[in-house]
Amino acid sequence: MIRPASPSTVHDNPFMKPMEWVSLALLAAVIFLVLPLCLDAFRLNLAGKYLSYAFVALGLVICWGFGGILSLGQGVFFGLGGYCMAMYLKLEASSVENTKIQSTPGIPDFMDWNQITALPWFWKPFASLPFTLIAVIVVPALFAFVVGTAMFRRRVGGTYFAIITQAIAAILTILIVGQQGYTGGINGITDLRTLNGWDIRTDSAHNILYFVNGALLVACILFAQYVKRSKLGRILVAMRDKEDRVRFSGYSVAGFKTFAFCLAAVFAAIGGAMFTLQVGFMSPSFVGIVPSIEMVIYAAVGGRLSLFGAVWGTLLVNWAKTTFSESFPELWLFGLGGLFILVVLAFPNGLAGIYRTYVEPRLTRRAKAPESAPTALPHAAE
Amino acid sequence: MFGDYSLTDLSSIFVMQGFAGLILFSVYTLMALGLAIIFGQMGVINMAHGEFMILGAYVTYLCSGFFQTHLPALFPAYFFVAMALAFVASGALGMLVEWALIRHLYKRPLDTLLATWGLSLILQQTYRTVFGAREVGVELPSWLIGSVQVTDSIEIPINGMFVMAITTLITLGVALLMYRSRFGAQVRAVVQNRPMAGAVGIDTEKVDRLTFGLGCGIAGIAGSAFTMVGSTGPTSGQLYIVDTFLIVVFGGAASLLGTIASAFSISQTQSTLEFFLSGSTAKVITLLAVVGILMLRPQGLFTLKVRR
Numbered sequence: 001m002i003r004p005a006s007p008s009t010v011h012d013n014p015f016m017k018p019m020e021w022v023s024l025a026l027l028a029a030v031i032f033l034v035l036p037l038c039l040d041a042f043r044l045n046l047a048g049k050y051l052s053y054a055f056v057a058l059g060l061v062i063c064w065g066f067g068g069i070l071s072l073g074q075g076v077f078f079g080l081g082g083y084c085m086a087m088y089l090k091l092e093a094s095s096v097e098n099t100k101i102q103s104t105p106g107i108p109d110f111m112d113w114n115q116i117t118a119l120p121w122f123w124k125p126f127a128s129l130p131f132t133l134i135a136v137i138v139v140p141a142l143f144a145f146v147v148g149t150a151m152f153r154r155r156v157g158g159t160y161f162a163i164i165t166q167a168i169a170a171i172l173t174i175l176i177v178g179q180q181g182y183t184g185g186i187n188g189i190t191d192l193r194t195l196n197g198w199d200i201r202t203d204s205a206h207n208i209l210y211f212v213n214g215a216l217l218v219a220c221i222l223f224a225q226y227v228k229r230s231k232l233g234r235i236l237v238a239m240r241d242k243e244d245r246v247r248f249s250g251y252s253v254a255g256f257k258t259f260a261f262c263l264a265a266v267f268a269a270i271g272g273a274m275f276t277l278q279v280g281f282m283s284p285s286f287v288g289i290v291p292s293i294e295m296v297i298y299a300a301v302g303g304r305l306s307l308f309g310a311v312w313g314t315l316l317v318n319w320a321k322t323t324f325s326e327s328f329p330e331l332w333l334f335g336l337g338g339l340f341i342l343v344v345l346a347f348p349n350g351l352a353g354i355y356r357t358y359v360e361p362r363l364t365r366r367a368k369a370p371e372s373a374p375t376a377l378p379h380a381a382e
Numbered sequence: 383m384f385g386d387y388s389l390t391d392l393s394s395i396f397v398m399q400g401f402a403g404l405i406l407f408s409v410y411t412l413m414a415l416g417l418a419i420i421f422g423q424m425g426v427i428n429m430a431h432g433e434f435m436i437l438g439a440y441v442t443y444l445c446s447g448f449f450q451t452h453l454p455a456l457f458p459a460y461f462f463v464a465m466a467l468a469f470v471a472s473g474a475l476g477m478l479v480e481w482a483l484i485r486h487l488y489k490r491p492l493d494t495l496l497a498t499w500g501l502s503l504i505l506q507q508t509y510r511t512v513f514g515a516r517e518v519g520v521e522l523p524s525w526l527i528g529s530v531q532v533t534d535s536i537e538i539p540i541n542g543m544f545v546m547a548i549t550t551l552i553t554l555g556v557a558l559l560m561y562r563s564r565f566g567a568q569v570r571a572v573v574q575n576r577p578m579a580g581a582v583g584i585d586t587e588k589v590d591r592l593t594f595g596l597g598c599g600i601a602g603i604a605g606s607a608f609t610m611v612g613s614t615g616p617t618s619g620q621l622y623i624v625d626t627f628l629i630v631v632f633g634g635a636a637s638l639l640g641t642i643a644s645a646f647s648i649s650q651t652q653s654t655l656e657f658f659l660s661g662s663t664a665k666v667i668t669l670l671a672v673v674g675i676l677m678l679r680p681q682g683l684f685t686l687k688v689r690r
Contacts, residue, residue, distance in 0.1 A: 064492075070495070147677075151680070154680045155680075156676075156677075158492065159421075159427050159491050159492065159495065160631060160680060162427070162492065162495060163427070163631055164631075164673060164676060166624055167624055167627075167628050167673050168673060170624045170669065171666055171669045171673065174662050175666050177662060289620075289624065293496075293499055300496060330507065330511060333504070333506065334503075334507050336500070337500040337501060337502070337504035337507070338500065338504065340496050340497060340500025343496075344490075344494075344496050344497040344500070345486060345497065
């Protein structure tokens with residue numbers, strides 16, 4: 001049956017489908033209106049912290065959902081971004097006046113406690129804000145590029161890649177905890193005060209940072225959407241489904257995989273930097289194996305194929321975590337463990353999958369009902 | 383780093399650290415054996431492997447308590463009963479998990495990883511609820527306490543030797559089972575060509591379940607042996623899981639010999655370095671070396687050519 005072309009179907013590949021614009025508007029409304037209006041300053045800061053995890057989930061949708069590369073080391077990139085930012089903030093907080101009681105004034109307090117008398121060379125450039133902002137992006141991207149190139153060139157993928165990224169997360173955590181004098185050890189880098197002279201500990205600063213965080217998240221979603229709709233996004237999906245065919249068609253599979261991995265790393269790093277700014281510290285407990293794999297569940301609950309789903313999943317899991325671990329700390333691990341199993345066994349496409357299978361067909365039917373044209377099938381899940 | 387020690391000191395250090403490394407090697411080997419069977423033969427990533435090991439450790443702890451209060455006369459021999467029970471408990475739980483969870487996910491290895499991670503969280507919380515968050519240790523029978531003085535500067539603990547003896551026996555048993563028995567032939571047939579194995583009348587589902595149960599059961603024995611040298615807490619299993627996976631991958635997933643060789647090299651490197659550097663640096667260097675080598679040679683040390 002030939003339907004008359006409605007305006008939305010004139011372009012064959014629009015940037016976003018109408019329903020996706022609706023999803024974006026809904027998400028933006030919740031982030032910029034509903035949450036700020038309904039929550040007090042403390043809870044809003046908490047929501048901002050959750051949203052900084054959503055960057056990681058977004059990266060995982062690109063890398064794992066579309067590309068089929070499961071990285072269990074996203075905490076590494078979250079941590080690298082966060083630590084770059086924290087190093088800058090710490091240096092600013094450790095000015096000579098602030099630290100004059102130390103035996104060596106002008107260096108971070110934990111270095112002084114560990115009998116280090118001069119700033120290590122790799123800390124020095126972080127005194128500059130522009131350098132720090134570049135480093136937040138470039139350091140994780142370079143690291144991901146090196147790891148990705150080494151692995152994907154040799155056609156390491158799937159479970160092997162997951163195990164090796166997990167090992168990298170373990171190594172980095174042990175390194176940070178062990179090198180206390182240079183990294184702040186298990187406590188991490190704490191007592192961060194100002195960003196280029198602006199006090200980040202006040203409620204108004206938290207508010208502003210929340211909105212900056214939200215805007216960055218929406219920007220990242222749009223960029224991810226751009227990647228998804230581009231030819232590159234299609235190649236990623238093709239690679240996930242039949243890697244050999246893509247290779248035999250002449251594409252450099254390793255290059256595309258490395259790109260997806262690097263993009264996920266950059267997203268995670270932006271999230272890490274925003275996390276540090278909003279929460280006011282960074283510690284190895286956001287780098288290791290446990291947080292890294294928890295970040296995977298955000299994307300899995302939201303739907304590993306849905307950019308918006310990943311954000312909702314992150315908010316939902318973290319909200320549940322805070323609520324349950326406040327009132328029933330014993331139950332939370334059972335809940336989280338059960339969630340992993342349930343999502344994998346029953347809802348492999350997460351919330352977005354449930355929406356596409358159950359809610360969207362009804363909405364479409366209701367929308368179509370007045371026109372009495374019951375032929376429209378729900379478009380295939382992406 | 384060698385400058386401050388004389389030659390005889392150095393040789394003693396190497397022997398003692400080598401022996402400490404051998405104990406670590408024994409625990410690693412036992413854990414990695416189970417994982418090599420599950421991951422290497424079946425391709426399933428079992429992130430809850432550490433928790434199966436801890437189950438064995440808790441069974442041993444319960445046994446030690448039971449024998450102390452009810453059967454003090456048999457206490458010196460309780461360990462053998464505990465080990466058998468640990469094998470049965472972990473193996474049975476493993477088969478249950480395979481039936482309830484894993485068999486639905488054979489086509490989706492990455493999802494198995496997430497599901498078994500969820501399982502490991504649930505098991506950890508269960509242990510915490512049942513046994514408490516504090517670490518528990520077992521009472522060793524008197525014949526396992528003490529050490530043998532070899533020379534003036536070298537002494538070797540008896541419990542360490544016992545763990546090594548058990549590891550050797552179990553490894554031999556697994557090797558015989560996998561390469562000399564009918565069951566082993568079936569397992570290898572299923573790994574090499576599943577449809578063909580099914581066509582000649584092997585019940586592949588049953589083989590899968592038994593293989594998974596066997597791997598978990600060996601993890602239980604590993605946990606049982608682990609109580610001889612360390613104390614057990616709800617999250618102790620998680621500490622070992624990354625190392626164990628690296629050992630299996632480093633050795634070449636499908637090769638038992640490779641698993642043993644890589645467990646040996648990793649544990650020896652780590653314990654020797656530990657004496658000269660801090661524990662964390664030693665671990666970082668060891669793991670970095672393994673990851674570095676794996677990046678250059680992803681198939682691991684020993685490889686088995688398999689038609690997939």
